[in-house]
Amino acid sequence: MNNDKNVTSTVGHFIDGKTVADTARTQPVFNPATGQSTTSVALASKATVEDAIASAEKAYPAWRNTPPLKRARVMSRLKTLLEDNADRIAQLITAEHGKVLADAHGELQRGIENVEYASYAPQLLKGEHSRNVGPGIDSWSEFQALGVTAGITPFNFPAMVPLWMWPMAVACGNTFVLKPSERDPSSTLLIAQLALEAGLPPGVLNVVNGDKVTVDTLLQDPRVKAVSFVGSTPIAEYIYAEGCKHGKRVQALGGAKNHAIVMPDADIDNAVKALMGAAYGSCGERCMAIPLVVAIGDETADKVIESLKVEIARMKVGPGTDNGNDMGPLITRQHFEKVKGYVDAGVAEGATLVVDGRGMKVPGHEDGYFLGASLFDNVKPGMKIYQEEIFGPVLGVVRAGNLQEAMKLIDDHEYGNGTCIFTRDGEAARYFTDHIQVGMVGVNVPLPVPVAYHSFGGWKRSLFGDLHAYGPDAVRFYTKRKTITQRWPSAGVREGTVFSFPSSK
Ligand code: NAD
Numbered sequence: 001m002n003n004d005k006n007v008t009s010t011v012g013h014f015i016d017g018k019t020v021a022d023t024a025r026t027q028p029v030f031n032p033a034t035g036q037s038t039t040s041v042a043l044a045s046k047a048t049v050e051d052a053i054a055s056a057e058k059a060y061p062a063w064r065n066t067p068p069l070k071r072a073r074v075m076s077r078l079k080t081l082l083e084d085n086a087d088r089i090a091q092l093i094t095a096e097h098g099k100v101l102a103d104a105h106g107e108l109q110r111g112i113e114n115v116e117y118a119s120y121a122p123q124l125l126k127g128e129h130s131r132n133v134g135p136g137i138d139s140w141s142e143f144q145a146l147g148v149t150a151g152i153t154p155f156n157f158p159a160m161v162p163l164w165m166w167p168m169a170v171a172c173g174n175t176f177v178l179k180p181s182e183r184d185p186s187s188t189l190l191i192a193q194l195a196l197e198a199g200l201p202p203g204v205l206n207v208v209n210g211d212k213v214t215v216d217t218l219l220q221d222p223r224v225k226a227v228s229f230v231g232s233t234p235i236a237e238y239i240y241a242e243g244c245k246h247g248k249r250v251q252a253l254g255g256a257k258n259h260a261i262v263m264p265d266a267d268i269d270n271a272v273k274a275l276m277g278a279a280y281g282s283c284g285e286r287c288m289a290i291p292l293v294v295a296i297g298d299e300t301a302d303k304v305i306e307s308l309k310v311e312i313a314r315m316k317v318g319p320g321t322d323n324g325n326d327m328g329p330l331i332t333r334q335h336f337e338k339v340k341g342y343v344d345a346g347v348a349e350g351a352t353l354v355v356d357g358r359g360m361k362v363p364g365h366e367d368g369y370f371l372g373a374s375l376f377d378n379v380k381p382g383m384k385i386y387q388e389e390i391f392g393p394v395l396g397v398v399r400a401g402n403l404q405e406a407m408k409l410i411d412d413h414e415y416g417n418g419t420c421i422f423t424r425d426g427e428a429a430r431y432f433t434d435h436i437q438v439g440m441v442g443v444n445v446p447l448p449v450p451v452a453y454h455s456f457g458g459w460k461r462s463l464f465g466d467l468h469a470y471g472p473d474a475v476r477f478y479t480k481r482k483t484i485t486q487r488w489p490s491a492g493v494r495e496g497t498v499f500s501f502p503s504s505k
Contacts, residue, residue: 014189015051018202024045053177056338073199074195082111082112103281111157111163153228172479175203176204180209260290264420293395294327339393339394358371358374359372374472387414417438419438419440439458456470
């Protein structure tokens, strides 16, 4: 990415439409399939982050005044460029994240749909108008840009999650500073360069790579008006508190522990096939993954376990670059050890380990972070593997007596991101969707990730803030409402001095 001869192997920053080095502090980036460091990423100093904010602030007045249709056209061109460069982007994702190429294409496509939605901005920003709210008085509300906005994103969707944020922010007239994950930064930077190629003026989108120094500078700088965050719950909570303390609008999406209920009347074959992708797809490193199945009745649980065993035996684990593989490696050596530790903990706590993925070896990739699929039966609330987000290929089956018991388990859990029920019983499904304390709910759909024209967000400790990500909520998050009430004396209506509160009585 970097044209500077001294830093060819370091991923830098993207400020005011130019690549910026600032490589005083760097961190290695690994290919998880080989365990080898392939490049390094620069960790921005406070001064570099301030340069990025200054660049966004400088670009703001002209961009705010650019007609929404012209801003939208940039999004339309970007959509085409993203489609044309999809293979390059997916390869970068796979090389640094590890997920299989088809999955990388899938996340990119979902990101492109957010760019497409952002290209509807002129329609979405039209506002509300009321004529004759009083004698000769008209009133309207419009949605004005905030100014400089910022986003901080996680490693698990390096293309999609940034595209949840900045396209809508800039389509609404804001400028943006993005801080991607330091573990897989390259696809994000390529997309930023494509945005420039699509016609986004320099400074409207800036990217700073980095760590806590970068994030804290964004949170504390008064020029930044709003912050979107997606990542783990402890950091989300910190971002929300720190951002609010500094007077910013904040939405901070956190971690998850999503349960799927399998009812006795469910189509078990379909449910199990769906659960395989939801539990082990992307190596379980999705905030909408299903790491827990609540089976209603022992007969259902036994059938689900038997079918899962058969499906797991068929799974192919290996480098994401090989299209024949279903699951790639975990993101880092440290995360690999952590997930393996959860499997150890599950055994120690008395859950039944039905399939053990800990011994997985991928020939030729002995240093890669590959862990096979693990499956536990008899998982119970209170166990670490029940309570905590593992973010790995570990699926636990919980046995429950009835729907009410299963729903209570879900409602009592600290997270409320996604959930799903497998059933043929419409009444049970309706009761479930109506009452469950979770933000995104599936009925026979294991990953109910809302499409770009709805909004994405969990409940409880999966989201801090009021508005969800992307879709209609993003228009509200990245704008502030202004309501104007107007009368022209020349309309012929004259009122004398009135001391009472104006009303329509
Ligand atoms: P993370 O919280 O470690 O990092 C997210 C971002 O925060 C990164 O950019 C990182 O550099 C930054 N960060 C890390 N530590 C920080 C600190 N101490 N101070 C300030 N900034 C810091 O998350 P991750 O490991 O990259 O991603 C996985 C997590 O993200 C999982 O918990 C997953 O559930 C969650 N996630 C949630 C959603 C959602 O929509 N709710 C979507 C994707 C991922």
